[in-house]
Amino acid sequence: MKGSSNRYKAKIQLAKHHAKIANLRKNTLHQVTTYLCKKHARIVVEDLNIGGMLKNHKLAQVIADCGFHEFKRQLEYKAKKFGCEIVVADRWFPSSKTCSSCGHIQDMPLKERVYNCGSCGHSMDRDLNAAINLSRLAFTVKAYGGITAPMLPTK
Numbered sequence: 001m002k003g004s005s006n007r008y009k010a011k012i013q014l015a016k017h018h019a020k021i022a023n024l025r026k027n028t029l030h031q032v033t034t035y036l037c038k039k040h041a042r043i044v045v046e047d048l049n050i051g052g053m054l055k056n057h058k059l060a061q062v063i064a065d066c067g068f069h070e071f072k073r074q075l076e077y078k079a080k081k082f083g084c085e086i087v088v089a090d091r092w093f094p095s096s097k098t099c100s101s102c103g104h105i106q107d108m109p110l111k112e113r114v115y116n117c118g119s120c121g122h123s124m125d126r127d128l129n130a131a132i133n134l135s136r137l138a139f140t141v142k143a144y145g146g147i148t149a150p151m152l153p154t155k
Contacts, residue, residue, distance in 0.1 A: 029071060037078040044134045045072060047091040087138050100124065100132040 036043055050068055054060045079086045089095060096115070098105050104119035108126065115122075115129040 025067070029067060029074060033071065033074040033078050037075065037082040037084050040084055042085045042087060042138050043075060043079065044087045044089060044138045045075065046089045046093070046095065046134065049091055087141050089134055089137055093137065095133045095137075096126050096130040098129075098133050100129045100136075 048068065050063065053063050075086060094105050097108050099115070099117040099120060099122055101122040102117060102120040104117055106118050108115065113126050115124050115126045117123070
């Protein structure tokens with residue numbers, strides 16, 4: 001029945017379960033952002049088009065659960081607190097399309113998880129390749145005083 005005692009108990013139990021998961025997520029987010037700001041002098045984040053990503057019905061639930069805005073908000077205030085610098089990569093910066101070895105830029109569909117360079121033959125995980133390119137961006141921003149310079153591949 002709709003107003004039964006067992007239904008009420010189940011409702012309370014489910015609410016406690018959801019609250020526990022929400023608290024775990026908040027705690028983990030605080031721990032990760034605090035660790036990053038305490039241990040690193042410069043952190044690079046990408047300015048992603050979250051609204052556009054949410055239109056993909058296959059990824060929307062996962063992206064919404066990540067809490068990107070809260071992550072960025074916490075990074076910003078903790079960076080001020082611990083004295084580290086946040087570098088925001090423009091949303092059009094081709095971090096995953098650029099070869100980290102030679103600098104060649106090529107189109108890559110989202111389903112491809114391995115970057116294979118058409119120019120030099122370099123092969124690497126797509127996300128690791130993007131992380132290397134973003135790391136280099138942080139150093140170019142430092143070297144040019146906050147102005148994003150063209151990628152300079154190191155070999």
